[in-house]
Amino acid sequence: MLSLYKDQSANWPASGRYILAQFTPTTITVYQAYNRFIASYAVQxxxxxxxxxxxxxxxxxxxxxxxMMYRSAWATNKNQEHILAIELQRTVWDEMLLHGVVSSYGQSRAFANQxxxxxxLKNSKIRIQWDPDHSLKGGKLKRRAIQVGVKHEWMDKYLEGIVRIEDITEFVREQGKLVEEGLVDAVMTPTETIYEVSDAIKMRLGMDLDEEVGDD
Incomplete structure (x- = not known):
């Protein structure tokens, strides 16, 4: 489902740590950027x-x-020319969040000391980063956006949790062209709302803290 970005963004929190995502009762859509060879294999x-x-x-x-658009420069950065929309089981996503470790000390109350x-952090196979969110034009926002890094056995679990993979590069480039032409009010993006998590995950990821606390 798509909506006008200008309408969606008006209803999002201006600051704080939130997971903004498109999701159903059973899946959440996540994004990854790759070159055409990896993307083609993934879709096939x-x-x-x-x-x-x-x-x-x-x-x-x-x-x-x-x-994702900011990080990939609308699918123009090297080895990020294709954007994959990946439907992932919410049970797998939530489990990854619960076992993740924030990348900076002070971003979470889940640890007794440094x-x-x-x-x-040294032993974790899941890394959590809260980075400044950005507008479609690339401007830095006070709100934080999450990205989750996985490897080793958690990579296997991630792959097992994938329901569907779609290459949305053509759509991305169409919307990116509108941004380039200054027509931001016409840009459509996936309909995203706040993804609610358990209190345990909020504490683990520092979502219960003020956005400035522990931020870089």
Missing amino acids: HQTLGGPDFSLTRMTWIKPNFAW EEWNAE
Whole structure:
């Protein structure tokens, strides 16, 4: 489902840590950017893999469409020329959030001290980053956007949780052209609302803190 970005963004929180995403009762849509070889394999086989894809590296998953557009420069950055929309089981997504470790100490109250955080971060296969969200024009916002990095056994769980993969590059480029032409009010984006999580996840990821606390 698509909606005008200007209408959606008017209803989103201006600051704080929130997961803005498109989701159903059972799935959440996340985004990844790859080159055409990896993207083609993913669509054909409905999974990530192939000779050009590394299963041992950490892969980063983003549920926020606008933030993915900022990171990939609307599918123009090198090796990010194709945008994949990946429907993922919400049970897998929630489990990843619950086991993730924030990338900066002070961004979460889940750790007794910095030593405990360091130990968990070193051993964790799931990394959580809260980065400044951005507008369609690339302007930095006070609101934070989440990205989740997974590797090793959690990469396997992520792949098992994938329901559907779609290459949305053509749509991305159409909307990116509107932005380039200054027609931001006409831009359509996936309909995103706040993805609610459990209190345990909120504490784990520092979503219960003021946005300035522990931020870089």
